[in-house]
Amino acid sequence: MCKVFAMTLRGAAQDWFHTLPSGSISSFMELAYVFTKEYTSYRTIKKNPDHLFNVKKKSDESLRDYIKRFKAERANIVGCDDQIASSAFKREVFATTERYALWDDDQIAAKKADQAAKQASKENGKRRSQPQEGAPAIEKYTKFTIPIHQILAQVNDMPWLKKPSPLKGNLTKKDTSRYCTFHEGYGHYTNDCFAWKRYLEDLVRDGHCTEFISRGAIQQIKDCDATNNEPPRKKPYGSTRS
Structure with missing residues (x-):
């Protein structure tokens, strides 16, 4: 029975059979036990x-x-x-x-x-500002001297900074390679966050973050205020030097 069983083996199973030490098998029952022990992990589990x-x-x-x-x-x-x-x-x-x-x-x-x-x-x-007919369009956002994500990092602990609620939703549906510090969630970069850009404009109008504004942008804001007869800002723009 042991000899006939060996003839039914193919491939790796037959190679395994020939690696058995000579004289190590004394009965078919022993062969069945050794073979089952070797290949029990390959059996199909019934579901x-x-x-x-x-x-x-x-x-x-x-x-x-x-x-x-x-x-x-x-x-x-x-x-x-x-x-x-x-x-x-x-x-x-x-x-x-x-x-x-x-x-x-x-x-x-x-x-x-x-x-x-x-x-x-x-x-x-x-x-x-109210642009006159035919006048060139005014730039949508204020020009800053550093990227707006760096501005957020520097004013993140300020008491006047109010952040929106984190965006909800299934994390697996969002691009986790893009993180927004303003929303404290994934989906877009801080520099591309329209909500942060618009809120930053409001902060500037309230006199905050003025140290990050370029001189040209400060002068443009002053000119717009003078044209529209707006009241003075809560804080002066930029440096007090002439």
């Missing part, structure tokens, strides 16, 4: 229908690919109960839909906040 509840959609997997994988797992379960399979699939679909709904809520909230910031910036811009 029950409850296994489908563990088949979850991956963060980087499309819904179409998930459905294909779910069907493949179901096909590998012998005598799979249709009701259990349906329940497992529905539960994952509902969970995925809820994650997308939260992401949608985050996008809508961010859009509303952006629209409100645009409206406030537009109204503040009208108060600063």
Whole structure:
């Protein structure tokens, strides 16, 4: 029986058989034990229908690919109960839909906040200056001597600095390589944050962060104030030197 069994082996299994020390096997029972011990980790584990509840959609997997994988797992379960399979699939679909709904809520909230910031910036811009017909357009944002993310780093602990609520949403749906210190969340860089740019304009109008403004921009702001007869700032712009 031992000799006949060896003839049924192929490839790596046959190579394994020939590595057995000469005279080490005295009976077929002993051979069966040694062979089972060697290859027990290669056996196929039988799955029950409850296994489908563990088949979850991956963060980087499309819904179409998930459905294909779910069907493949179901096909590998012998005598799979249709009701259990349906329940497992529905539960994952509902969970995925809820994650997308939260992401949608985050996008809508961010859009509303952006629209409100645009409206406030537009109204503040009208108060600063009313360009004459045919006159060149005034630059949208004040020119600073350093990048605006460095300005935020220097004034981050100031009591007058008010930060918005962190952006909510599913982290797997956002670009985690881009971090915004103003929102304290992922999705965009601080230098590209329109909310921080607009808020920084408000801070400048209130007399804050003036030490970071270039001389040319300071003079432009003074000229606009004089033209519009605006009251003096809470704090003087720039240096007091002539």
